[in-house]
Structure formats: structure tokens, C-alpha cells
Amino acid sequence: MKRLPKLFVDQRPRDRVADLIEEGIDVAIRVGELADSRLLSRRLAPHRLCAFASQIYLEQRGTPQHPDDHIHHDRLNFRFQSAGQALRWPFQIGGRAVDLTPNAGGVADFSDAVAAILVAGGIGISLS
Numbered sequence: 001m002k003r004l005p006k007l008f009v010d011q012r013p014r015d016r017v018a019d020l021i022e023e024g025i026d027v028a029i030r031v032g033e034l035a036d037s038r039l040l041s042r043r044l045a046p047h048r049l050c051a052f053a054s055q056i057y058l059e060q061r062g063t064p065q066h067p068d069d070h071i072h073h074d075r076l077n078f079r080f081q082s083a084g085q086a087l088r089w090p091f092q093i094g095g096r097a098v099d100l101t102p103n104a105g106g107v108a109d110f111s112d113a114v115a116a117i118l119v120a121g122g123i124g125i126s127l128s
Helices: 055-061 067-072 111-119
Strands: 075-078 089-093 097-100 107-110
Touching: 067 089, 067 097, 075 111, 107 111
Parallel strands: 075 107
Antiparallel strands: 089 097
């Protein structure tokens, strides 16, 4: 802002997909593929999903070593606000991609809520 004093920054962190044109947003950072053909995009960096759990949970229940181990753990999943669908958990097993949609003990459609529950040692394991 020192370098560009006329620049106005309006941060809107959220999990819903904003209509950039309708809302008059000039620049956005999004994760995933561009669905709206009216927009231009440039890849900033690769994105990977990882499984997370609190240290307390892992000490009590153990650390899964393989995607099949997740059936023995409590899970929290993320639900996309735009589609209402649960996040599929992608894993690489022996060089092949496998997507799992876990039976979760809870679901949230706000990623900050998922992170807060995990940090508190709550429900168990989630993807982010």
C-alpha cells in the first residue's frame, strides 16, 4: 500500500464462491479449477490436500499409516457451500489415485470451523 497508495484492499475470506463480476471484485485468489469462462486465471502455486489431526487426538488414537486406516478413526469433513457436497479425500496408493468420501462424525461448511475443531482436539481427522 506504501508503493501503490491509491490501491484499496478489501479482504473477504470466505468459503463460498463469490461472483467476481457481479460483486465488482477485480482480483481473487481461489483454490481449484476455474469454472467461470468470463474470467482469466493464472496458476500461483500447486495445491495439495493433507490430512490433519491434533497431537492430542493422535496420541490417544494413533496415527493412520494408510487410507484404509481412516475407518478406525473419527473424522470431520468439509462440505462445499456452493454445491452442498462433501469433500472427497484424494489419496495416492501405489501410484494410483483413490478418492474416498469418509463417513464422518461431523461436517462443516466453513473451513475455519473445521480447523478450530481439530485444534481443540475435537472430532478427529480432517482434510484441508
